[in-house]
Amino acid sequence: MTSHPDPPAKLSLTELQDRKARGEKLVMVTAYDHPSAKLADAAGVDVILVGDSAADNVLGYDSTVPVTVDELLVLVRAVARGARHALVVADLPFGSFQVSDETAVANAVRFVKEAGADAVKLEGAGPSLSRVQALVGAGIPVMGHVGLTPQSATMLGGFKAQGRTAAKAQRLRADARALEAAGCFAVVLEAVPAAVAARVTQAMTIPTIGIGAGSGCDGQVLVWHDLLGLSDRRPARFVKRYAELGSAIKTALEQFASEVRSGAFPEEQHTYAMPDEELELFEHAERAPEHTD
Numbered sequence: 001m002t003s004h005p006d007p008p009a010k011l012s013l014t015e016l017q018d019r020k021a022r023g024e025k026l027v028m029v030t031a032y033d034h035p036s037a038k039l040a041d042a043a044g045v046d047v048i049l050v051g052d053s054a055a056d057n058v059l060g061y062d063s064t065v066p067v068t069v070d071e072l073l074v075l076v077r078a079v080a081r082g083a084r085h086a087l088v089v090a091d092l093p094f095g096s097f098q099v100s101d102e103t104a105v106a107n108a109v110r111f112v113k114e115a116g117a118d119a120v121k122l123e124g125a126g127p128s129l130s131r132v133q134a135l136v137g138a139g140i141p142v143m144g145h146v147g148l149t150p151q152s153a154t155m156l157g158g159f160k161a162q163g164r165t166a167a168k169a170q171r172l173r174a175d176a177r178a179l180e181a182a183g184c185f186a187v188v189l190e191a192v193p194a195a196v197a198a199r200v201t202q203a204m205t206i207p208t209i210g211i212g213a214g215s216g217c218d219g220q221v222l223v224w225h226d227l228l229g230l231s232d233r234r235p236a237r238f239v240k241r242y243a244e245l246g247s248a249i250k251t252a253l254e255q256f257a258s259e260v261r262s263g264a265f266p267e268e269q270h271t272y273a274m275p276d277e278e279l280e281l282f283e284h285a286e287r288a289p290e291h292t293d
């Protein structure tokens with residue numbers, strides 16, 4: 001009997017910690033659907049975040065604020081079905097965890113139980129700390145997120161880098177450490193000076209995942225549409241595009257439209273044949289009077 005190698009196991013939270021200890025970088029991307037999750041998994045990505053950035057990237061909202069738990073549940077379910085190895089983290093959208101520990105736990109349970117998420121992410125420290133404790137107490141792993149937190153961008157004075165004074169950097173480090181103490185297994189640092197992020201990373205035992213936070217973090221995350229050139233917005237300073245799929249898709253669609261209009265598509269190889277005698281009978285039936293009984 002042929003023996004098949006075991007499929008790669010789901011990445012564990014312990015392994016994430018061990019990677020930090022060994023100085024091995026962690027790779028996280030956002031993804032919002034099943035084929036994307038399968039590609040990320042096959043590419044060896046460690047963590048897939050179904051971010052609330054789905055709001056603007058796939059659902060057409062102007063910001064992340066309007067997206068609902070029900071909308072994200074559909075996307076998390078699709079991603080979880082495609083990720084065999086990568087850890088799937090569901091972002092808790094605005095309004096789903098701010099009100100109370102109880103609503104935070106109820107909503108997070110839906111992401112784990114109904115959609116198959118391995119963990120959830122929430123933004124902020126302060127009031128979010130008791131949410132983290134409640135979620136971890138309920139057995140749900142939590143990723144924190146400090147620095148630029150898009151759900152509260154208005155409070156932060158817009159989409160700009162955070163922690164750029166000594167006092168603000170100190171606050172940021174205290175918040176990240178408080179999230180660690182509350183039970184987070186990792187923390188995203190977004191739009192933070194590289195020197196600050198490196199020091200915060202050194203001050204923590206759990207991994208930091210940077211986005212616009214320099215190379216001193218334990219891992220990096222980029223948004224799918226930014227990384228692959230699928231977004232028509234001006235990319236943020238910290239984005240590196242690894243492909244231009246948006247223009248490749250547009251060119252393919254233009255070629256399809258042109259070939260349909262000119263009759264060049266479909267060709268014979270794209271069609272089904274039928275036996276000649278059946279075709280003759282079919283044509284004869286068209287000419288013959290209708291059979292009525």
Ligand code: KIV
Nearest residue numbers: 030051052053188223
């Ligand atoms: O929703 C998202 O895409 C995020 C990343 C920017 C970390 O929170």
